Amino acid sequence: MSKSRRVFFLSEIVARLGGELRGEDVEIFEIAPLDQADRQSIAFLSNPKLRPQLQTTAAAAVIVKAADAAGLHCPCIVTPDPYLYFARVTALLHPQPAPVSGIHPSAIIAEDAFVDSGAEIGPQVVIESGVRIGARTVIKAGCVIGADTVIGEDCLFYPRVTVYHNTVIGNRVIIHAGAVIGSDGFGNAWARDHWEKIPQIGRAVVGDDVEIGANTTIDRGALGDTVIASGARLDNMIQIGHNVEIGRFTAIAACSGIAGSTKIGAGCLIGGGVGMSGHLKIADRVTILGGSNVPSSIDEPGVYGGSVTPIMPQGIWRRNAIHYRNLDQLVKRVKVLEKKLGATEEDTDKEEGDKL
Amino acid sequence: MSKSRRVFFLSEIVARLGGELRGEDVEIFEIAPLDQADRQSIAFLSNPKLRPQLQTTAAAAVIVKAADAAGLHCPCIVTPDPYLYFARVTALLHPQPAPVSGIHPSAIIAEDAFVDSGAEIGPQVVIESGVRIGARTVIKAGCVIGADTVIGEDCLFYPRVTVYHNTVIGNRVIIHAGAVIGSDGFGNAWARDHWEKIPQIGRAVVGDDVEIGANTTIDRGALGDTVIASGARLDNMIQIGHNVEIGRFTAIAACSGIAGSTKIGAGCLIGGGVGMSGHLKIADRVTILGGSNVPSSIDEPGVYGGSVTPIMPQGIWRRNAIHYRNLDQLVKRVKVLEKKLGATEEDTDKEEGDKL
Amino acid sequence: MSKSRRVFFLSEIVARLGGELRGEDVEIFEIAPLDQADRQSIAFLSNPKLRPQLQTTAAAAVIVKAADAAGLHCPCIVTPDPYLYFARVTALLHPQPAPVSGIHPSAIIAEDAFVDSGAEIGPQVVIESGVRIGARTVIKAGCVIGADTVIGEDCLFYPRVTVYHNTVIGNRVIIHAGAVIGSDGFGNAWARDHWEKIPQIGRAVVGDDVEIGANTTIDRGALGDTVIASGARLDNMIQIGHNVEIGRFTAIAACSGIAGSTKIGAGCLIGGGVGMSGHLKIADRVTILGGSNVPSSIDEPGVYGGSVTPIMPQGIWRRNAIHYRNLDQLVKRVKVLEKKLGATEEDTDKEEGDKL
Known part of the structure; x- marks a missing residue:
């Protein structure tokens, strides 16, 4: 597949895929994550947690939303959906080989x-x-x-x-x-x-x-x-x-x-x-x-969701699993206590849940 | 496989597979569910929930238990196990091709x-x-x-x-x-x-x-x-x-x-x-x-059964999963309350479980 | 693979794999569990629960730790890790066929x-x-x-x-x-x-x-x-x-x-x-x-561990699964009771957990 890889100027990419080019029209050989990109690669920001990497990336260019386009030290392509744009750039750089009939x-x-x-x-x-x-x-x-x-x-x-x-x-x-x-x-x-x-x-x-x-x-x-x-x-x-x-x-x-x-x-x-x-x-x-x-x-x-619990150290997991086996019993025990105390459903409804 | 499909009169089916034919001896080309059968197909009733479909099916004939054979508007084959009979009719209509040695x-x-x-x-x-x-x-x-x-x-x-x-x-x-x-x-x-x-x-x-x-x-x-x-x-x-x-x-x-x-x-x-x-x-x-x-x-x-819980909206699932993590703690909390109130195992044994 | 099986004297095995031979130098044709070994086979003890089988095995020889070597009625090879030794004896008796280039x-x-x-x-x-x-x-x-x-x-x-x-x-x-x-x-x-x-x-x-x-x-x-x-x-x-x-x-x-x-x-x-x-x-x-x-x-x-509960009869499983669905509610009910009784986190911390 690598054999069919191609090279594009940013302007060629924008001509094919849309988006707005800001900055110098450099050549792009590869696509890579922000933290692994080099001077031949274009990177992209779709996960907001990775925004700080925009400042440190070595990428030749980046694909960003308009809101992230200010203050970059490299050229960028601005698009409303950088993840989708990344998919399309990848396909452009790595086209599926044509069938050999x-x-x-x-x-x-x-x-x-x-x-x-x-x-x-x-x-x-x-x-x-x-x-x-x-x-x-x-x-x-x-x-x-x-x-x-x-x-x-x-x-x-x-x-x-x-x-x-x-x-x-x-x-x-x-x-x-x-x-x-x-x-x-x-x-x-x-x-x-x-x-x-x-x-x-x-x-x-x-x-x-x-x-x-x-x-x-x-x-x-x-x-x-x-x-x-x-x-x-x-x-x-x-x-x-x-x-x-x-x-x-x-x-x-x-x-x-x-x-x-x-x-x-x-x-x-x-x-x-x-x-x-x-x-x-x-x-x-x-x-x-x-x-x-x-x-x-x-x-x-x-x-x-259902059936998935947190992952726990073995000892805690084991104790909880056994308690789960006896959950019906535990509910009865609480009912006994509620009767003794005259606790009502209204009491429970008024009670705030734990902050989890 | 469709090429090896065959056609049978109801009487031929009964001759091979047993059961009792009631009604006209029609030709059967295919087998189908009650609600999808047409005038060339035989259908069957094994799931009692589908009994109303007996009245509305377009099937040429149906396979039923004796108890369901009254009042039908089409011929039927009566058998104690319609599901098994269905399996056998299917095999009759769609035989596995013989090996080509x-x-x-x-x-x-x-x-x-x-x-x-x-x-x-x-x-x-x-x-x-x-x-x-x-x-x-x-x-x-x-x-x-x-x-x-x-x-x-x-x-x-x-x-x-x-x-x-x-x-x-x-x-x-x-x-x-x-x-x-x-x-x-x-x-x-x-x-x-x-x-x-x-x-x-x-x-x-x-x-x-x-x-x-x-x-x-x-x-x-x-x-x-x-x-x-x-x-x-x-x-x-x-x-x-x-x-x-x-x-x-x-x-x-x-x-x-x-x-x-x-x-x-x-x-x-x-x-x-x-x-x-x-x-x-x-x-x-x-x-x-x-x-x-x-x-x-x-x-x-x-x-x-085990390990399978109901499926829940994400928020409820998440809260319950965290409570599960703390089930050992919850049991202790109930023990504290039981001690304070003098609640006993006998009290719990007398308590009726929730109707679920 | 059976075709490439080989035969070894115990002394040959020890010469190749280490360990100490105690007892007669018999020929070994096969490896087997203690309870299935016959007079041509060597067996091994790695799971201590199976120790009693050392006395009843029909094996020609056994692979044991030093602590298990006393009082055996057959020859043995003593090694610190009988399970690993078993793996190596198996490989010796059943070598992978050489590639046919x-x-x-x-x-x-x-x-x-x-x-x-x-x-x-x-x-x-x-x-x-x-x-x-x-x-x-x-x-x-x-x-x-x-x-x-x-x-x-x-x-x-x-x-x-x-x-x-x-x-x-x-x-x-x-x-x-x-x-x-x-x-x-x-x-x-x-x-x-x-x-x-x-x-x-x-x-x-x-x-x-x-x-x-x-x-x-x-x-x-x-x-x-x-x-x-x-x-x-x-x-x-x-x-x-x-x-x-x-x-x-x-x-x-x-x-x-x-x-x-x-x-x-x-x-x-x-x-x-x-x-x-x-x-x-x-x-x-x-x-x-x-x-x-x-x-x-x-x-x-x-x-x-996580997400795995004990296996339960269907009725109990079902009740517990439904209670699990309402665990958040149950925790609230316990909170209501704790408030009514003035039970505190300290009380819970002092409480001993169930012995499970």
């Missing part, structure tokens, strides 16, 4: 599969019968695409992605190595003395502009489809159960698991290591803090 | 490996020295089977499964894409100033009729074996540590991790995202609710 | 990649442009090594490992099947009505003598590098976010996730299923109990 001779392509002539199919890729792959899509080494799957244009599949049969994947979808799309959901019926498998006959359907992380698994529907809506972002090692629906632009951080048939709305932010039970409905614009379990539906937008 | 020319098979002539070995599969693969077993694209591993009959390995050397896998085992069977357990001895690896010389042994989900990992034993007993069901992205034993017909949902040497009994149901410590014993017929941690052994059958 | 004809190697003539490159491996692979390194079947990546000497990559472009891997590194090194971190900037990807232009850098478990994922840095220091041990299915740093000899058990930019010190022991938030600093020599969430930095060495 063609099929590697070691790839195995079914005769009745359709691969656009502008697509790039890497070594040892396997493409089964009836598959369709769109223009400029890149399928890297060792991916396996199951029968009758349809993949759109401008996608990028990193090595060793597996897509099961009859899956639908939109345009501009990025899938990282080891991800599995369309595997069977966990469907078993108990038959007196053994499990019988419930064939999983639905599909996995992934919209446009989705990114799916390394070793993430997305099960196909049991009946009907599992759906990842357009614009969603899934980090690494996420498990999406059968018939789950993930709304548009919802982002889920790594190691989260969403059990079957749960519907997550649009614009949600799900932290890392979150576990959601099955058959829930999560409203639009819900944020779940990392590590939380979600055992029930959430109807209102907002920020939610 | 033979070895793809791109597969690399060691000279001294034995592959049954009825087995199907997909493209770019690698089969190492001394491996034995039974009749009608399907090994899909890109799987790697390590030296001296034995795989039974009628198995189905989806693409890119890795089985390490010297592993034993029974008959009718399904393994999904990306799963790894027989990898080294986490064994390290501290040698004054560095870790030394403890070679993992045991095996992973998988019984008959097991299903293993996508990207699940099962470590081989350190000394002795890791064992997945016949009939067990493992969902996606489960980690099974070295020398773990999973009992017969035990089902484990996705994202759970079982640490080394823990023995789980037969007929257990382990929810998603469950973490079990090592060296535990879990009795037969134990159910663990999703998201729970299991830090200690469980001797009695039953349903257990 | 050469490149399998089905491997696809870029013309400008450098593969040491003593390296072993397995079937269907893909090695991209500019890669360098050191002496005696073994890359097993189906691995994909991205452009410009550098891999040291004496490494062992199990099948189907993916290493992205521009990654650095030291010497004597073991990586298990399905692991992904150098995948993109989770970087997204919100652009008014959609996410824009932040190109991940840093690297993943893995030191010497590291072991990485099956299906573990290590993201490359966003800017700058993700670093796994020499001597670290990562179990299966661990997620390492972008720009994380893992200190020397730190060991992390399976299913843990470390969010972006967190720095873990040296010599830490992180249990299984631990979730760490991003941007934390964890001191050297910190132990985190399995299942804990770590939402904040830890400045002092020690053993820490």
Whole structure:
């Protein structure tokens, strides 16, 4: 990737990305954090805690909000959203290489599969019968695409992605190595003395502009489809159960698991290591803090947490965990005391909470 | 898979699967939920909450218990277990394609490996020295089977499964894409100033009729074996540590991790995202609710939970988490009050718990 | 592996590994736990709870501390650290096979990649442009090594490992099947009505003598590098976010996730299923109990826990979980009582905690 790095004058960057250039029009070779930037690099300020670094950075230039543009000792680009601007400058300096159209001779392509002539199919890729792959899509080494799957244009599949049969994947979808799309959901019926498998006959359907992380698994529907809506972002090692629906632009951080048939709305932010039970409905614009379990539906937008406690020295942790085991008992003990003293709910309502 | 879908009259279904046909003998093309079924589909009622949908479904026919068979506006099949019947109708309508016996020319098979002539070995599969693969077993694209591993009959390995050397896998085992069977357990001895690896010389042994989900990992034993007993069901992205034993017909949902040497009994149901410590014993017929941690052994059958709290708005979550940190202190405060008031354990025992 | 097993007299073992032989110089074919050893096996005592098994074991010989060497009915090797000695005897009896130097004809190697003539490159491996692979390194079947990546000497990559472009891997590194090194971190900037990807232009850098478990994922840095220091041990299915740093000899058990930019010190022991938030600093020599969430930095060495409660029967679990939801309220109720009774912080400080 470094080979495709480019060099730009600040004025060229502003011409492409907008913003206002203040100061000298210097050349930019790289992008870096404020405290690591050198004379060839542009840096950016998006976290206000790092504002003092504006004075000490060695950067050739900085990307800042208007309010931070005064008194700088280097040129700057002024923009309302320096973080977004940083993303775009990074993409400018480090463009994704263009697909090298063609099929590697070691790839195995079914005769009745359709691969656009502008697509790039890497070594040892396997493409089964009836598959369709769109223009400029890149399928890297060792991916396996199951029968009758349809993949759109401008996608990028990193090595060793597996897509099961009859899956639908939109345009501009990025899938990282080891991800599995369309595997069977966990469907078993108990038959007196053994499990019988419930064939999983639905599909996995992934919209446009989705990114799916390394070793993430997305099960196909049991009946009907599992759906990842357009614009969603899934980090690494996420498990999406059968018939789950993930709304548009919802982002889920790594190691989260969403059990079957749960519907997550649009614009949600799900932290890392979150576990959601099955058959829930999560409203639009819900944020779940990392590590939380979600055992029930959430109807209102907002920020939610659960199941995560502070980290404590082992001795304190152990004592509190045992007290937690006896919490029901403790509540009874307080009730006894309240009765003896005639304390009422009104008393409690009047009491101010601890300042925490 | 859709290509292998078949069509049946209700009378043919009943002839094969049992149950009692009531009403007209119509043709069935598909199976669907009650609320999505159309005039070509059969639907089923297993969740009593959905009973009202029996009156509104557009299904050609429904699968119901005898108690639900009265007053229907369409034909039905009466059976004591509609969910199991649904599983079997699905399998009837969507049969797994038969293996296409033979070895793809791109597969690399060691000279001294034995592959049954009825087995199907997909493209770019690698089969190492001394491996034995039974009749009608399907090994899909890109799987790697390590030296001296034995795989039974009628198995189905989806693409890119890795089985390490010297592993034993029974008959009718399904393994999904990306799963790894027989990898080294986490064994390290501290040698004054560095870790030394403890070679993992045991095996992973998988019984008959097991299903293993996508990207699940099962470590081989350190000394002795890791064992997945016949009939067990493992969902996606489960980690099974070295020398773990999973009992017969035990089902484990996705994202759970079982640490080394823990023995789980037969007929257990382990929810998603469950973490079990090592060296535990879990009795037969134990159910663990999703998201729970299991830090200690469980001797009695039953349903257990732990570590999962309700999901709460962030502010409430934060306050409660801090109070949790101080729970030991709170208990002391209650003890002080009890002493001042002469409240006794008997008082608490007499007190009724809150209705929750 | 069993094919490479060897046989040793106790005197030969002591000559190679040190320790003191007491008793007859018998031949050893295998290593086994005390309760499973037979007359061909050597066993070891490291867990004091198993001491009674010394009297009943059928082992040909045992590895013990000096304090346990008296009164044995079989020969023994005396050593200060029987567990470490066991690791070394295991390695002696079950040596890793030497690399079979050469490149399998089905491997696809870029013309400008450098593969040491003593390296072993397995079937269907893909090695991209500019890669360098050191002496005696073994890359097993189906691995994909991205452009410009550098891999040291004496490494062992199990099948189907993916290493992205521009990654650095030291010497004597073991990586298990399905692991992904150098995948993109989770970087997204919100652009008014959609996410824009932040190109991940840093690297993943893995030191010497590291072991990485099956299906573990290590993201490359966003800017700058993700670093796994020499001597670290990562179990299966661990997620390492972008720009994380893992200190020397730190060991992390399976299913843990470390969010972006967190720095873990040296010599830490992180249990299984631990979730760490991003941007934390964890001191050297910190132990985190399995299942804990770590939402904040830890400045002092020690053993820490959090978020894990005892496992409870469902009814008790449910009641306590609901009380937890109302913990803030309970604390207020206790405050009301304290006011009514004039109880003070001093009273609480004087109160002894429950014996738990």
